[in-house]
Amino acid sequence: MLRKFLGGTALALATAIAPMSASAEGHYDGVTVNILTRPGPVIAGRMVERGEEFKAMTGAEIRVAEVPFAEIFQKLLTDWATGTNSVDVGVFASGWGVELVAGGLVENLDPYIAADDKIDLQDIAPYFRDFNQKVEGSTYFITIDGDFQMMYYRTDVFADAGLEPPKTWEEYLEVGAKIHGMDMNDDGEPDFGSCTFMKRNAQSYFAIQSVAASMVQSKGTGEGLYFDPATMKPKVNNDAWKKAFEVFKASVAFNPPDVLNHDIGDTRSLALAGRCGMVIDWGDIGPLSIEDGSQIKDKVGAIIMPGSTEVLNVETGKLEACEASNCPHAVDGVNFAPFAAFGGWTGAVSATLDDQKKQAAYDFLSYMNQAEQSNVDVTMGWTGYNPYRNSQLEDTTAWVEAGFSEASAENYLSAIKESLNHPNMASDFRIPGAQQYTGVVLDRELARYLAGEITVDQALANIEEGWEEITDDFGREDQAKIYSLSLGITN
């Protein structure tokens, strides 16, 4: 008994002393970095774990505070603007950060990157490195998650039905209707052609942009989805967005009956339970499909978002057939425009910190971003991290070790590569007020249209009016300047 007690005590002491010894060598002893992000385990959970490692290496304590997704930006902005400064690092969508940069609240990370020999910036995919992390040519954000939407489909269901995955949104409607009602998980119950998040105040406004992108943008990333850069006149009240809205609403017919109340948690749980023939989602479905309890392991194919054979003529507001002149990036007459929805979770350092804390905060973000850590983290579905480095896409070893079959890993990574390197990738909003433009106005009018409260024409007219109001509120000239800058860099 005594021996057990002594043994246990020694073990406890050793456990307690070990990190202390490690931290005693750390150059950030006594430094605490407070991070604000969304609730875990997604995104936040892995930061907590990596934070422990970072503390053991450097002595810096990493504290991760979690707030509801919808309140992250508001809390961060008020904390930094009012000088409360209880947060040292914000982890959020890079698109939101333009407003923080405009307010002088975020540290320019160029000098830190210049002195960092571990971050290997050239390994980060061009879209994230040159666009997502930067504002006006300077790097203000460090990517820890690469986000854009793709389409997933059930390979077994499509094979049984003799169908090919959809290349256009018309084909998406056709195959969705055909497979709707099939029993896809052998439970004797009819399942759904597609599962899409359509709940208001959730993620539906991202999904509609994924549908609209290939109809609105055809001349490359620099063309942009939202405004005429010179006048900031919204290019939303036109036939392209109208068709996108109509396609989105038509897909309700082969979605679950309560799809209007489904957010991403609902659609993912249905997909993993094997109840969805197709899913519009970020990169997470791939790693989630191999986790315990998944009914769809090795049954999921990933493809670039469907495209359109017609694209917007901005002058007339009408759709025109895709030709070489108006669709320079089309493949077989189909214009694709994978949408960088949300842009990924990125870290920004408060400009008000002292130098040591700034360096510690940057070092932690760099540690999260470095290939040695991130190449492992992106293979685990629960982390919520999706690939953004070339090295994460080129080698399937880590993915197979994580549980993918070789074929699944190759399929998944090739769909990501196709999207990520697409010259017509559509960027999310990256101007001040981004949340108001999409998260409030676009989201609300889409929800009203889906609920049958208003017609598509009324919805688009309301969005145009709402966007104009927001632009005027923030200052048209300032917005035009930032919007133009945000479109200046293309893949």
Added chain:
Amino acid sequence: MNEWLDKHMGRLFLAPAVTLILVFSIFPLVASLIMAFARIRFSAGGFKVRFVGWRNFEKQFFGSEQFHLIGTFTQISLLGWIFGLSVTAALLWWIWGYVRRHFTWFGFVGRLITLAMGLGITWLFAGTLLSGNLFGTIGTTLFYVLVGCAIQFVIGTALAYACSKNIRGKTAFRVIFFVPMMITPIGVGYIFRMMADTTKGPFSNVWQWVGLGDFSWAADPWAARIFIVIADSWQWIPFVFIMMLAAFESVSRDLTEAAELDGAGPWQSFREITWPHVLPIAATVMLIRAIEAFKIVDLPNIMTSGGPGIATESVSLQAYYAWRALDLGSASAIAYILLFVTVVICVSFFNLVVLARVRKQP
């Protein structure tokens, strides 16, 4: 010194409480009033305030947010005209009666405010609900208040009356009936959302079995509103129950027994003795519930996020969404509109209905 202390001791004792009220109640009220007339932008070192006059309010009533707050107006249907004109005539007759019988300027101004609110709400419903148009968050909130409070009052009072009698296990009933009120509204929202999920909720097989597997309450505006009222009632019936139980138990048994001896039946005894006795408490309970119900935000936020469309969005939720998008000016303006509506309706209810009934009692 001692003399000075003696003289000012009262004020000194009050000072901490007054300071707290000023800091935590009056200051936010004034600050939000200022915000309601401004546009606010956060930037390094603080925020920039730009005064815009009544624009935040104008936007809600006549601008791009009109459909959101008060509804969509096209043309008023025949039913809407009949309803609107009838209620308008009744309200004008009521105020004319007041002017003729016992006119005071103070009472007249108060009634004019009530009249304006009554006419506004009447024509709001006439122009939206009764004319096939969509109503906005004010209409939805009034639905939650009127229908929700009525259900809660009837069921809560009935349960309280039953438990005030000598029935077996009434202590257990009291505890059981009281539990829902102790659960956080967010928890209640999630519980009801799960229970009503026809696709993958714990009762999805039951929904399938009763033939409602393909029905989505969340996609139907009225079903969604009713479901929220049910969840709200489930949570707040205990409040009415516990207050009314105390009221019923305070009625003197001597009176009811004397009435029984005089040959009064249970209904007559309730109507003539118990009800007049508990009426002031019942009115107060309803007033408190109505004030709370006007502020409903958690349940529609959790259960439907205000959807489908804006069908279940309350005024408080509208203000919250505006605040979340950092549109602090609009959020404050909406909050003040709600404050005005709540105060006018509740004060009118108390003065014109409750006090009038209480004064009539012998």
